[in-house]
Amino acid sequence: MALTATGIGSGLDISSIVGVLVDAEKTPKEARFTETETKIDAKVSAIGTLKSALSTFQDAAEKLQSGEFLNIRTVSTGNSDFFTATADQYSQPGSYSIVVEQLAQSQKLAGATVSDATAGVGEGSLDFSVNGESFSVAITDTDNLAAIASKINNASDNSGVSATVIKSDAGSRLVFTSTETGTDNEITVTATDTTGTGLSDMFSGTNLESLQEAQNSIIYVDGQKLTSQGNTIDDAITGVELTLTDADVGETSTLTIAQDTESVKTNIESFVSSYNSLITKMGTLSSFDVEEDTAAALQGDSMIRSLESQLRKMVSERVSVDGVESALYELGISTDRDGKLSIDDDKLNDSITNNMSLVEGVFATSDTGLAYKFGDLVESYTKSGGAIDSRNNTYTSEKSRITDQREAFTLKMEQLEARLLKQFNAMDLIVSELNSQGSSLTSSLASLPGVISS
Known part of the structure; x- marks a missing residue:
């Protein structure tokens, strides 16, 4: 007859013994599973942080791909009641007298x-x-x-x-x-x-x-008459759009267009700052703390090393501007010993004020300008199916594989526990039978003639 409770025959706590034996094999393995999953999660988080820093840098680089954000103009109309104006990078700095004789109107x-x-x-x-x-x-x-x-x-x-x-x-x-x-x-x-x-x-x-009655607008720019079908005029002055709001042939307003050097400098400084933040972030994500003997999530990662190498190479590249080879350092932007960019304010201000074509050429030359090159490089990492997506897919596969291994190991431990319980219960049954036989033999010997019980 099988025992209904463990340890009755032997007096041993079989459940505890089996539990200790199973835990001795299970705990180290599960700890390794958890450690590996934690490392993968940390890498996924680090990759997300890297992608965010790359996107910020990409936004700053894309601003420098267009003259709209490099060759910026300020516009002043002297608080005129007769028109408003906007100017793009193709407008030339200068002052113009504007007279609005007549607004266009519909019939x-x-x-x-x-x-x-x-x-x-x-x-x-x-x-x-x-x-x-x-x-x-x-x-x-x-x-x-x-x-x-x-x-x-x-x-x-x-x-x-x-x-x-x-x-x-x-x-x-x-x-x-x-x-x-x-x-x-x-x-x-x-x-x-x-x-x-x-x-x-x-x-x-x-x-x-x-x-x-239908009528056309009439304006005078520096005394030159221009008739237009509408009240928005974009062909009177190259790169300037005038929006007419009122008319008085007896009133003259002054339109002043100037180079917006401060906004241009701000956009370039933003580019430099985001580049340095990216370099700092990559360094943090791949660092090793000697004192604490701990490695960051992406320490030794080949993708980080490759990206850093490409970025440092790119900042030193020369760009052909009107047939002349030029580079960032000619604008006052150079690389320090840590791989970060620094700005020589005087040199940058001089370039923006006196050689805007050089600034625009280095950054915004179609396809070969540095802003385009940086943008393309970052895009290769951040785009759908790019390097970061590929790395995340690898981490997802590793995590899935560990999940499968954990499930298989859990089943293995359940089988081990069942096998040990079966073996210990069998032993317990044998001990019980031996004890019973021993008791019976002792009783038989005690009942023999001449045997004196103590």
């Missing part, structure tokens, strides 16, 4: 006035032509002014007419407004009746009143 035409705006107008069609493009709207005898306006505004081929119903003391009328300013965008309306004369009576001949 407005109004149909005849009716006392009942809800009544149908007529049956037929209204044909519109604006700047050489035409469209037509079919009108039914039940269409009132609001329905006609809706058909015009929602026409898929509407070429530039906005319709609305205006109510006054005299009644209601339909007003057509060109959606664009200037004389090129004058509206032509043709009413065609299929029944009666309702549409013609409202929208033809003298029944179509001009509420506002």
Whole structure:
């Protein structure tokens, strides 16, 4: 008969003994699993930190890929009420006198006035032509002014007419407004009746009143007259966009465009700062603390070493600017003994003030400029499927493999525990049987003649 409790026959705590034996084999292995998982998690976190630092550096580098952030201009209009202005990198520093004689405006035409705006107008069609493009709207005898306006505004081929119903003391009328300013965008309306004369009576001949004539804007730049269809003018001064807000031919405003050296310097300083932060971060992630005898998560990592090597090589590369080889140090940016960049303020200020073409060429020359090269390098690491993604996939596979190994080891330990319990219980049963036999023999010997019990 099998024992229902362990240790009864031998008096041993079999469960505790088996537990100690299993733990002796399980604990070191599980500790190694945990240690390996912790290291992988630390590497994943470190890779995330590296990617973040790379992205910050990439943003700073991309700003220097365009003259928009290098060849920056400041614009002053002297608080003019007549226009606002913006200037891009192609504008030349200087001052210009601006006079706004006339603002551009849209044409407005109004149909005849009716006392009942809800009544149908007529049956037929209204044909519109604006700047050489035409469209037509079919009108039914039940269409009132609001329905006609809706058909015009929602026409898929509407070429530039906005319709609305205006109510006054005299009644209601339909007003057509060109959606664009200037004389090129004058509206032509043709009413065609299929029944009666309702549409013609409202929208033809003298029944179509001009509420506002189309007109072009007129400005003078340094005394030179320029007429334009709109109030936004981008061809008066190279690289400058003027937005007209008011007109007075008797008032002269001054537009001043200057090189924004401070903003350019700030963008370059941001680039240098983010580069140095990246170098510092990589050093921290791959360091070894001799005193504590501890290694950082990516200590000895080949990817860190390769990236650092490429970055240091790139900062010393020369770029062809107008056929002349130039480099960062000519702008006042050099590398120190720690691999970080430092700025010679006087030299950088002189380059930005007196040789902006060199600054722009070193950083923003298409494809070969350093800002492009840095951006491409970082992109190769941070893009989907790039070096960092590949490394993370490796860590994920390692973590998954450890999970599988842990599960297999757990099953192995369960089997070991079951086997040991079976063996100890078998032993316990044998000891129990031996004890029983011993007791029986002792009893038999005690009952023999001549045996005196003590």
